[in-house]
Amino acid sequence: MINKILNFTDLHFREEDKQKVLENVKSNISFRGSNLWVLACAIVIASIGLNVNSTAVIIGAMLISPLMGPIIGAGFGLGMYDSELVKKSLKNLLIATIVSLVVSTTYFYLSPFKETQSELLARTSPNIYDLLIAFFGGLVGVIAITRVEKGNPIPGVAIATALMPPLCTAGYGLAIGNYKFFLGALFLYTINCVFICISTFLIVKYLNYPAVKQVNARRQKQIKYGMTALTLVMMIPSIFFAYNLFDEKKYNQKVNEFIxxxxxxxxxxxxxxxxxxxxxxxxxxxxxxxxxxxxxxxxxxxxxxxxxxxxxxxxxxxxxxxxxxxxxxxxxxxxxxxxxxxxxxxxxxxxEIASNKYNNKRLLDEIKIIFPEVDNISISNHSFNKNTDSSYVLPVLIYESKTNLSELSKQKLKLWLQKRLSKDKIEIYKQESN
Known part of the structure; x- marks a missing residue:
């Protein structure tokens, strides 16, 4: 049974030839010629989407963005202890990042619309969930590119990991001089890059991609320790952001309930x-x-x-x-x-709706403290005809109880309700049993 389960979940099933995968990864690393133009255009499209608060436009920009290439390349380089591949990937990633920041900053600086939209704000406060999305999105991406049939995951990974919007938001922060936006968005972009790289590293090791020859054990240990340290450095601030976000939402829920x-x-x-x-x-x-x-x-x-x-x-x-x-x-x-x-x-x-609405459950909880014999209540506004030409509205409380309230108790309840609901007059009746 265990062997069947292991075979069922084996990632080696329908795996693409490793050499072909490496050639494909290396061909997508470089940012020159057409790749650079595609990147610049994608940045402009994403910036426009953020500027006009259009989710559809932002998704379109993420789909055509070539930013995943050097990040995946860095993960493969680390997994195979290929220092040349790592250097080349990081160099191209740095070039892509700088170009993206320059293009997005220029766009937002020239744009007459500089209002901070919700899509921009969403990319300024990274948290632990962004870390998890980047990690598992990266896992899906690298698994997909090592398959014979690539399938549909690649476009989904591009959308989920969202590398483009944080870069554009960082450019927006630079353009308006808001360095809190710039640093928050840049940190989110860094989290995405690092954890996509980490997930790629893990899959490369799991699939046993061959290490580059003539690599000593000390070099391998340095890479492992570096990856561990980098993971911790990214996780600790992300957990802090996630806790703050949870605490803020919890506080706002309490305030809304109070109001x-x-x-x-x-x-x-x-x-x-x-x-x-x-x-x-x-x-x-x-x-x-x-x-x-x-x-x-x-x-x-x-x-x-x-x-x-x-x-x-x-x-x-x-x-x-x-x-x-x-x-x-x-x-x-x-x-x-x-x-x-x-x-x-x-x-x-x-x-009008608010003035005719009463919290029956809350009122019952309060009334039972003063009058424990009351089992249930229902209160609502009723219209009474004063004469043929006019009418007036009064709150009417109907209570259920095994025994009738005394006249003194009814008077106390009526006075308390008038004060509690800020009403001048209230009628009270007992629900008669069938």
């Missing part, structure tokens, strides 16, 4: 929201369309952050109409706001 329960569910329309993680303490800045909070309410809301496990954070609620007007004007001037009749109608409908 939904304390504001959105109560029908308060939030005009803007800003979360600043770089200050100490962290800050949540909010502004509301109509609702005004007094000092006691703001203090109480800051204390309630602990209930959501949001620590070392200060909630600021801006209620200065001058600041709110300035924010709206800034949004309009930056082109981020497009107010028309449709937007106003949508906002009004959202406000």
């Amino acid at each position: 939904e329960n304390e504001f959105t569910d109560k029908g308060y329309t939030i005009l803007y929201k800003k979360i600043n993680l770089k200050t100490n303490p962290k800050k949540i800045d909010l502004a509301f369309l109509r609702k005004k909070f007094n000092t006691e309410e703001i203090t109480s809301l800051n204390k309630s952050l602990i209930n959501y496990n949001i620590e070392n954070t200060k909630l600021n609620i801006s209620q200065d109409t001058t600041d709110i007007k300035k924010y709206i004007l800034d949004q309009i001037n930056s082109g981020k706001t497009n107010l028309d009749a449709k937007d106003i109608t949508i906002t009004q409908l959202k406000n």
